Amino acid sequence: MFDLITATQATERDLGAIIDVLDGLADAGWNTPVRCRGWQVTDLAAHLVGASRGQAEGLSRAARAQAEGPSRADRAAGSNGPVRLALPSDREPRSLLAALKDGQDRLLSALREFPPAALTDVVPLPFGLLPAAVALQIVPLEYGFHRNDLEWALGDPVALGQDISAALLGAVPGLLPMLAAGSPVHTPGTKPAEPVSFRLASPGFRFLASYAGGTWSVGADDGHATATYEISGANSPVALFVMGRIGAAHPDLTVSDLGAARAFKQYFPGP
Numbered sequence: 001m002f003d004l005i006t007a008t009q010a011t012e013r014d015l016g017a018i019i020d021v022l023d024g025l026a027d028a029g030w031n032t033p034v035r036c037r038g039w040q041v042t043d044l045a046a047h048l049v050g051a052s053r054g055q056a057e058g059l060s061r062a063a064r065a066q067a068e069g070p071s072r073a074d075r076a077a078g079s080n081g082p083v084r085l086a087l088p089s090d091r092e093p094r095s096l097l098a099a100l101k102d103g104q105d106r107l108l109s110a111l112r113e114f115p116p117a118a119l120t121d122v123v124p125l126p127f128g129l130l131p132a133a134v135a136l137q138i139v140p141l142e143y144g145f146h147r148n149d150l151e152w153a154l155g156d157p158v159a160l161g162q163d164i165s166a167a168l169l170g171a172v173p174g175l176l177p178m179l180a181a182g183s184p185v186h187t188p189g190t191k192p193a194e195p196v197s198f199r200l201a202s203p204g205f206r207f208l209a210s211y212a213g214g215t216w217s218v219g220a221d222d223g224h225a226t227a228t229y230e231i232s233g234a235n236s237p238v239a240l241f242v243m244g245r246i247g248a249a250h251p252d253l254t255v256s257d258l259g260a261a262r263a264f265k266q267y268f269p270g271p
Contacts, residue, residue: 001171004119006163010164011143014164015048015147018146025093030096032154036149050088052100053103059139082124083125118132141171145245148164149245164239165238175242176209179268179270187269197227198227198230199230199231201221204235231256231264232254
């Protein structure tokens with residue numbers, strides 16, 4: 001899991017790598033399809049402009065609230081309110097690149113200036129008002145996954161960074177219920193017609209996601225429970241699958257039932 005220092009380092013690394021690739025990309029390359037549904041490189045860049053600026057605003061707002069609020073309740077109130085994912089209207093490549101560099105500057109400044117005392121408070125992000133410790137996972141994961149999206153789009157299907165894979169899989173118990181419930185940026189998942197459970201397994205990570213009584217429960221798997229279906233592989237493909245980047249039939253995954261595994265993202269859509 002990321003802390004404030006490692007989250008800043010990973011964000012700087014992956015957002016910087018994205019900008020470096022885009023800076024050297026011919027204009028025609030910006031029309032290349034990206035595996036995020038319906039997106040081209042241009043759409044990915046525009047999303048990252050909105051994300052970086054919005055995350056910077058949320059972190060800065062939380063820092064100001066911490067400095068001004070005498071109590072945790074006051075600080076939460078000061079941080080409250082939505083942070084919009086405002087996408088730039090100008091989709092010309094050089095304008096997008098300049099806007100993304102601006103977003104990078106804002107976000108890295110907000111991370112470097114974020115007071116450790118605010119780590120017990122909340123941060124407003126486009127996903128909603130989140131504990132700061134959770135926000136510190138969301139921010140670097142954003143750029144780690146989108147760096148990987150860009151690399152795959154441009155013909156280099158590399159694995160996720162080890163820290164990105166591990167952070168995503170470590171967040172599965174909190175992430176999957178959030179995806180199932182929906183957020184301001186994606187719709188809720190469909191509900192299974194009957195009780196069902198999925199075991200997600202990779203080196204060092206084993207989780208059981210079980211649906212019964214109208215709700216999902218997700219927790220560490222000790223190997224004693226019986227799962228209806230199993231999805232396994234190395235850390236990177238399992239993380240990519242959870243986030244909808246690769247399908248159940250990908251050769252780097254082993255699934256006990258292909259049809260059931262394909263339904264997984266219907267239950268846990270987004271982000």
